[in-house]
Amino acid sequence: MVIGCSAGGFSLMFDILLSLPAEFPLAVVVIIHRSRKHKSSMEALLQKRTKVTVKLADGHEQMKTSVVYFAPTDYHLLLEPNGTFTLDCSEPLFFCRPAIDVTFESVSDVCKDKVIGLLLSGANQDGANGLAYIEANGGLAVVQDPSSAEVDVMPSSAIGTCKNPLVLNNSDIFELVSQITALKRTLN
């Protein structure tokens, strides 16, 4: 599962991560826009309260289920065909590095129809193309309902770009996430 969020989306993203059970059956990759000038301790703060492991993604690190990976500031985050991460310092996209589009597309290239892309509140169009790409590769494209987003530019442009995205309000997003765990339990 890949999550992209920016202005106005942080607190919902926190709550989603806090809701994940320790044995959450997917790996979670989170791309947020934040300034490189400030050292952020977001991951450490979250880790204290979440049941899943939360960390910054390292280059060459193997992606694993039940772990939440944040893209480090000032690098794009890519996924290799062998399931390891690569950090990439190429040009920013929409003035953003990490950019949501870059990671959404890269994860989709590798995981194809086994990807859930979730795009939350934000003030630019980053993420829209990436989410459409996930959708075209057979993955599930989920967008926060613009009317429940604090800043609706990002979800609205994704809805404009994707063919048939799943548009969910906040409580339905939590429902979806808990269904993922439940479904996995049933399959086992």
Next chain:
Amino acid sequence: MSDFVHTISFDDLVEITKLIRNVYGFDFVGYSQASLKRRVTRIMQLNNLSLFEIRSRLTNDSAFFDQFLTEVTVNVTEMFRDPGFFKVLRNEVFPYLASFQRIKVWNAGCSSGEELYSFAILLEEQGLYSRSFLYGTDINTRVLSKAKKGIYELSRMKQYSENFIATGSAHSLSDFYTAKYEAATISNKLKKNILFSVHNLVSDGVFNEFQMISCRNVLIYFDVELQERVIQLFYDSLCMLGFLCLGSKETLRSNEMAKRFRVVSKTENIYQKIA
């Protein structure tokens, strides 16, 4: 990249990599597949080329390959990128470098030269430049010719000046370049002891002995095996007690190598060869 027409699979990428190796002798085998795929897709989009077309252009058109080589690797760079790194360099590495009679610096994967000129400025500032010599190398001839000119967009200097201030310098960056129209030209006195030339980290070997080697944001694109080979090359090219500087996301991972270096700065990934 919502354009789904100009795209390739990882299998196609392997084919292209083989083709390039056979025709031009450049080996991209140990490079990040995810990054290469992104770059090749971008080249196809910009030039409106199908997979078939890009393969035939690569086979038959060496001028196109030149352009391809420029685009397929990531050349993004800045002056004084990661100011914290340059601060540690000034405060903890340069006092040590000062004890060497001659200071030879190798900036591997120097791109268009911004990083190398940053070193030159720092050495000049510390009164060490006159006994230093700096080598900048890259695989990409286009970025190297930009590096030799040492002319950068004036609009970028604002960010670079902020970086420079953040390194804790008492100087102003404008002491080291002249501004004319939209261009900032690095002072000639800083270009005296500098040489830019082609060197491929994958296929070329040791060419000198250095007191300091800096290779930043190059190894992030290499797989573990290639990374280790290149680190060995750096080890072999360093004098005893010489310094190795890596990028902010690059560390000495192998235990074998870690034993031969002392960690000077854990956060900035600066090492000193001790065995």
